Amino acid sequence: MRPVSKILLSVLMAATTHAADPLPSWNDTSPKKAIIEFVKSVTTKGSADFVPAPERIATFDNDGCLWAEQPMYFQAFFIFDRIKQLAPQHPEWKTEEPFASVLKGDHKGALAGGEEALIKMTMATHTGMTTDEFNEIATDWVTTAKHPETGKLYTEMVYQPMLELLAYLRANDFKTFIVSGGGIDFMRPWTERVYGIPPEQVVGSSVKTKFEMRDGEAVVMRIPELNFIDDKEGKPVGIQTHIGRRPIFSAGNSDGDLQMHQWTQAGDGPRFSLYVHHTDAEREWAYDRDSHIGRFDKGLDEAKAKGWTVVDMKNDWKVVFPE
Amino acid sequence: MRPVSKILLSVLMAATTHAADPLPSWNDTSPKKAIIEFVKSVTTKGSADFVPAPERIATFDNDGCLWAEQPMYFQAFFIFDRIKQLAPQHPEWKTEEPFASVLKGDHKGALAGGEEALIKMTMATHTGMTTDEFNEIATDWVTTAKHPETGKLYTEMVYQPMLELLAYLRANDFKTFIVSGGGIDFMRPWTERVYGIPPEQVVGSSVKTKFEMRDGEAVVMRIPELNFIDDKEGKPVGIQTHIGRRPIFSAGNSDGDLQMHQWTQAGDGPRFSLYVHHTDAEREWAYDRDSHIGRFDKGLDEAKAKGWTVVDMKNDWKVVFPE
Numbered sequence: 001m002r003p004v005s006k007i008l009l010s011v012l013m014a015a016t017t018h019a020a021d022p023l024p025s026w027n028d029t030s031p032k033k034a035i036i037e038f039v040k041s042v043t044t045k046g047s048a049d050f051v052p053a054p055e056r057i058a059t060f061d062n063d064g065c066l067w068a069e070q071p072m073y074f075q076a077f078f079i080f081d082r083i084k085q086l087a088p089q090h091p092e093w094k095t096e097e098p099f100a101s102v103l104k105g106d107h108k109g110a111l112a113g114g115e116e117a118l119i120k121m122t123m124a125t126h127t128g129m130t131t132d133e134f135n136e137i138a139t140d141w142v143t144t145a146k147h148p149e150t151g152k153l154y155t156e157m158v159y160q161p162m163l164e165l166l167a168y169l170r171a172n173d174f175k176t177f178i179v180s181g182g183g184i185d186f187m188r189p190w191t192e193r194v195y196g197i198p199p200e201q202v203v204g205s206s207v208k209t210k211f212e213m214r215d216g217e218a219v220v221m222r223i224p225e226l227n228f229i230d231d232k233e234g235k236p237v238g239i240q241t242h243i244g245r246r247p248i249f250s251a252g253n254s255d256g257d258l259q260m261h262q263w264t265q266a267g268d269g270p271r272f273s274l275y276v277h278h279t280d281a282e283r284e285w286a287y288d289r290d291s292h293i294g295r296f297d298k299g300l301d302e303a304k305a306k307g308w309t310v311v312d313m314k315n316d317w318k319v320v321f322p323e
Numbered sequence: 324m325r326p327v328s329k330i331l332l333s334v335l336m337a338a339t340t341h342a343a344d345p346l347p348s349w350n351d352t353s354p355k356k357a358i359i360e361f362v363k364s365v366t367t368k369g370s371a372d373f374v375p376a377p378e379r380i381a382t383f384d385n386d387g388c389l390w391a392e393q394p395m396y397f398q399a400f401f402i403f404d405r406i407k408q409l410a411p412q413h414p415e416w417k418t419e420e421p422f423a424s425v426l427k428g429d430h431k432g433a434l435a436g437g438e439e440a441l442i443k444m445t446m447a448t449h450t451g452m453t454t455d456e457f458n459e460i461a462t463d464w465v466t467t468a469k470h471p472e473t474g475k476l477y478t479e480m481v482y483q484p485m486l487e488l489l490a491y492l493r494a495n496d497f498k499t500f501i502v503s504g505g506g507i508d509f510m511r512p513w514t515e516r517v518y519g520i521p522p523e524q525v526v527g528s529s530v531k532t533k534f535e536m537r538d539g540e541a542v543v544m545r546i547p548e549l550n551f552i553d554d555k556e557g558k559p560v561g562i563q564t565h566i567g568r569r570p571i572f573s574a575g576n577s578d579g580d581l582q583m584h585q586w587t588q589a590g591d592g593p594r595f596s597l598y599v600h601h602t603d604a605e606r607e608w609a610y611d612r613d614s615h616i617g618r619f620d621k622g623l624d625e626a627k628a629k630g631w632t633v634v635d636m637k638n639d640w641k642v643v644f645p646e
Binding site: 054057131175177184185188192198199200201202206209210211212213217218219220233234235236237240241242243244245259262263265266 | 522582
């Protein structure tokens with residue numbers, strides 16, 4: 001190709017890119033239209049709804065909103081894998097619940113002890129090492145472990161339409177944050193690569209940590225004590241602690257995100273709250289009001305009453321996972 | 324002026340800006356040279372010390388590093404002003420210490436009770452309202468209150484050379500954070516305007532907060548309980564909690580910043596730690612090893628032993644405050 005036509009081609013391509021659909025995996029149904037209309041209104045200078053770029057804060061739940069969460073939270077698979085890995089150093093686990101159930105492959109039994117059992121397993125697997133060491137452990141797992149039903153890496157089970165939404169908001173000078181009940185340091189090692197969200201824009205649940213000098217080297221140790229639960233009423237608190245500015249856009253999928261949406265909506269000016277509704281048993285999973293994981297009941301009622309945007313996965317998304 | 328010469332002028336001005344000294348208020352002494360050399364080494368592609376932009380995290384202490392801190396922390400003036408303002412609603416304060424001393428104008432007496440008295444006064448003045456209400460209170464104060472000795476707004480007592488350093492780092496794709504023992508929500512209302520640092524990049528001490536519905540409106544209440552002290556050993560913990568990535572550049576001025584520097588230095592690759600040494604009794608205040616506020620003793624020893632950059636305010640800075 002001669003230089004002149006090369007230039008022409010690149011100009012044409014740039015024009016095409018500019019005109020391209022920013023949300024190609026979304027059907028042209030009402031959620032897509034509402035998102036684009038909102039983004040246009042807050043980014044159009046002179047519009048009554050214009051919001052200066054630094055105030056364009058968007059917060060996203062992770063489990064069930066950016067990646068899947070069935071048949072159980074992916075971090076629970078990490079916990080079980082870690083328990084199996086650490087078992088040789090803990091012979092007592094053979095008879096001690098909930099560890100004994102995990103080692104027998106009985107995940108339901110392990111979770112039967114409810115929150116207490118889950119916290120016990122989290123402390124046993126997420127603490128006692130430095131932050132750098134934990135970072136490496138989580139990175140190793142997430143780059144190798146496969147989902148038992150799909151055989152995919154967990155990071156391949158992210159929602160393509162939501163990746164496009166994140167990119168579209170950032171292209172319009174939004175700052176995108178994760179605000180998840182999941183472990184903050186479990187997510188941080190991979191959110192930048194997978195979602196384009198850097199560690200400092202991840203808000204999540206945490207254990208306490210402690211600075212110390214170990215053999216003359218500065219380390220931060222993870223200690224077996226809960227620090228913060230970033231779920232339900234915790235989400236606005238997490239947002240206030242980490243961001244200090246109210247979001248104008250929030251996205252979630254369960255009752256655990258309701259208070260985040262309420263906090264977003266309570267601000268002045270234009271606000272957008274989005275709920276992903278899991279309606280697609282064929283391409284993903286269908287669940288809502290009666291689900292143990294990602295229960296969507298009060299949130300669904302309030303979304304309907306307040307006119308928030310509810311995404312019907314089956315009808316509103318062309319694809320679910322990246323192809 | 325005719326269009327052509329206007330264009331010419333703007334081209335010339337752009338060229339001048341490009342070649343301009345990025346740190347004009349710094350003398351050409353070793354700290355300035357070390358800063359520029361470091362920034363060049365981590366931003367030069369192909370250099371062995373190159374650091375990708377997302378990892379260029381820079382953390383700055385606030386009191387005594389970005390703004391002054393004498394004769395006492397500026398937030399203490401805020402506390403005293405608030406106590407005087409709230410006194411009519413608290414007749415009991417007339418006889419209750421440390422409030423009684425404050426109301427008599429005896430600041431030293433009020434602080435004689437040490438940490439316990441300070442926490443008592445902080446809780447009385449910083450909690451019991453929503454985060455939005457506190458934001459407004461802090462904004463009102465910082466835009467009107469004057470320093471008793473200089474008669475300046477407190478935000479005019481920021482260090483011009485440090486403002487230039489922040490801007491220089493950001494121009495080289497560093498992300499600048501405050502990591503201060505001061506109150507996170509006391510700083511956030513003005514750090515963006517004064518330092519160019521948005522609320523989500525401020526790490527500081529905090530009280531606990533709680534989400535609730537008040538008259539049907541979502542609010543986050545500030546409650547009278549300490550949440551986190553972002554000083555000394557707390558600084559690496561605050562950095563890990565909020566940023567989740569180790570800084571490659573840190574700046575402070577006291578022993579309270581020593582652990583932050585140690586944490587910065589413990590990472591791989593190029594690292595820069597800077598200490599501002601208050602040596603200028605004429606233009607500011609001179610204090611170090613024996614000072615009650617901003618004691619700089621262990622930090623000074625370690626900086627010398629490790630070869631960190633120590634800024635001698637008197638000799639290394641052309642100006643102290645913006646003119």
